[in-house]
Amino acid sequence: MAGRAAEPEVIWARPERAGRGPKPAFSRQDVVDAAVRIADADGIDAVSMRRIAADLGCGTMSLYNYVPRKEDLYELMVDAASAEYVFPERPSGDWRADMTELARQTRAIMYRHPWLTRVMTTAYGFSPNALRYLEWCLGCLAPLDVPAGLKMQLIAMVNGTVMATVRNEQAIAERARGLPWSEEEEQAVRGAYLMGQVATGRYPHLAALLAEPAAPVDADEIFAMTIARLLDSFATAGPADGTVTPA
Incomplete structure (x- = not known):
């Protein structure tokens, strides 16, 4: 299609490195591990190629040789987290x-x-x-x-x-x-408001529910x-x- 800047690509089908040339200083997994560390510590919005490069001690632009797009990075990160499932040798049958x-x-x-x-x-x-x-x-x-x-x-x-x-x-x-107050204080205020509303008689089904032991x-x-x-x-x-x- 005219004007399209790129074609769809699956990151898993993209080779990590070309067949020739010197061995890269890092692996794709190194990039992903750094991204996960940053996201765990400071949230996903803190994840950027610049931040990852600083973590690894390399140039920002060099990271695009490992991961071409941020969407690819997110997919790699999700997959890395999915590796944490622990499966027994076989299902239990239940x-x-x-x-x-x-x-x-x-x-x-x-x-x-x-x-x-x-x-x-x-x-x-x-x-x-x-x-x-x-x-x-x-x-x-x-x-x-x-x-x-x-x-x-x-x-x-x-x-x-x-x-x-x-x-x-x-x-x-x-x-x-x-919040500048405790959760207990918040719940007490909200609970008092709720009971006041129920006491108006406009919510008979809710009143019956709240009358039961909690x-x-x-x-x-x-x-x-x-x-x-x-x-x-x-x-x-x-x-x-x-x-x-x-x-």
Whole structure:
């Protein structure tokens, strides 16, 4: 197409170095490792070729020989984080337990690398470690008698649920860090306002809910319950067409 500056390229198909010439001073992995260190310490917005070059002690322009675009760098970084999954020798045979463990690992990885929720996209779903993850998921789901397309939906929904959960938890924590008062003081004020609104009588269903004994709120328990209910919905899916039937 006239006027196009470049053609689509997959970073994984691009050779790390030309076949001739002296050995490069660094590897692509060196660049990625530096980028991850910077993002972990100061956030994804701090990641730049200039900053990476300073970390490695090299010229900024030389880094483009290893990673031509920032989008490629992000894909490499996401793949590096995905290498942190720990898989047993084989699935347990209990697909619910295996998928629950994967969800737990995903949440933990996103907490170790808070920038992941900013840059992760399905476009990066075919990197080496993403393919390793997908292959493991499909192996875990082998006992689940539903169409392959529904299994892919399950994997996507589990990942999406984990990402949404972590993003929300990160946003709450980030906001709390910027407040000039404690979280307990904030919740007390908001709770008093809520009870005042309920007392007006305009929210009878909410009033009935709040009248019930409140269960302790634990983020880990809520997360486990959310994943369990998501998996429940697939456990009742029919094998022929993927439609959901009552349990």
